[in-house]
Amino acid sequence: MNFNITLDKIEDIKADLEIIVVVGGDLGHGFVKDRDVLEKVGFEGKHEQLCLLAEKGRLYVGCENLCSNDFRAVTAVAVRSLDGMKFSSAKIATYASNPQCTEVLRGMVEGLVLGSYKFQHYKSKKEQPALQEITISFQEYHGYEIDSQKCGGIISSALILADATNYTRDIVNMAPDDCYPEIMGHMAMELAAQNNLDCTILNVDDLKKEKMGALLAVARASRHEPRLIHLVHKPKDPVAVVSLVGKGLTYDSGGLSLKPADYMVTMKADKSGGSAILGIMKAVSQLNIPVEVHGFVGAVENMIGGDAYKPDDVLISKNGKTIEVRNTDAEGRLVLADVLAYAQQEVQADYIFDLATLTGACVVGVGEYTSGVMGNSELLINNVLYAANKSAGEYATKLSFNRYLGKTLKSQVADISNISNTRYGGAITAAMFLNEFINEENKEKWVHLDIAGPAFVEHAWGENPSGASGAGVRMMTRLIEELANKN
């Protein structure tokens, strides 16, 4: 998709189609040229409501509020609705109702790119998307003077974020036998070479030397050996250091505590956290954010077989704590325990964030659209929530730790059990398990994000098509940008 930006007025631009966003149901506005027809067909400008007037070359889409999150969703819905049609070019005006309001422009551009995403890797006949070109006019409908330099900056940043999100979607959507740990390692190396990142990959021997007994146990039954990926974005004079840790389960069969058939489908998406880390590293490098960012991914496949780790096994994790395995399907926390320990050993970070499709309980608790955010620092959790809900347009909500849930992880035979003894509060107990592997001095620097709900989408919603959403990429990149401004 090509993006052009022009100072020309919208009616002076040649394009097959004009996309017109109707905000707040206001059909009386001057730029709504087809009010009568729209009313006749029952278009009220409700959020995400569409009306294509093909012969006039106009596509109307309703949008609840003049804000970047709503614009992201509706422009994506508009572009997705054109799939299969023959319009090759479109134009759209700028809706920045005042000079400060350029975030609406960001939402619009991100929505257009995210909405045009289509995963076709496994289709024998690949459809060429008809829509090749979108022209954004800096004509502002309300007559405000646009700061074209500032707008240009916003557009290029939006393009980087949307492109990084689509990159993550591509990785997650790959079939598990095409994207296993070794391949994820190759992808990371390629990403590093193209984006001026450092990249180190640890193989099984390295992981043994690092005494990652928990990660290695999960990986053991798979014919695909595990990898630990470490990417670094190292700007000159960084204002802060951030470590990111991702769960990269290229497949989660559940292991010997095997998942039922219906629950196993989509478990290729258990690498979403790790794949998001790759996308975030791409974005922070391209945006040249003045923060040193380390991305760690535990890439592992959880399988069954004669060599599989078992319920009743006791593992010795990297930080020396012993873990009683009571359920091999609670494997993500075992992998993360070791990778978090490694990340803390390698880097003295100011902030540590982990992203993981960790629990079904999180999806049950907060719904499939929302990530669960947990940790020991109210302030840092709030920073994450702001970046997600306000800056990036990703739903996220806080779940609170408490000492009683913490006690449910006690083990009779080892230092800790990998599952809780209660069936309630599973997202929180999983995070409290991870908390046991955060060093005392880092407790307040760490936040865990359970992205099990939004990472993989069953029915398209907002800017997300069905399949991988790229959850976490925009929110974490914006968060890192915002942390840079605080330092």
Ligand code: BES
């Ligand atoms: N990868 C799953 C969590 C998951 C579930 C992600 C649904 C996305 C959608 C994780 O490894 C898992 O299986 N967790 C178990 C934990 C349980 C055994 C304590 C779960 O959530 O059932």
Ligand code: ZN
């Ligand atoms: Zn599992």
Ligand code: ZN
């Ligand atoms: Zn898993």
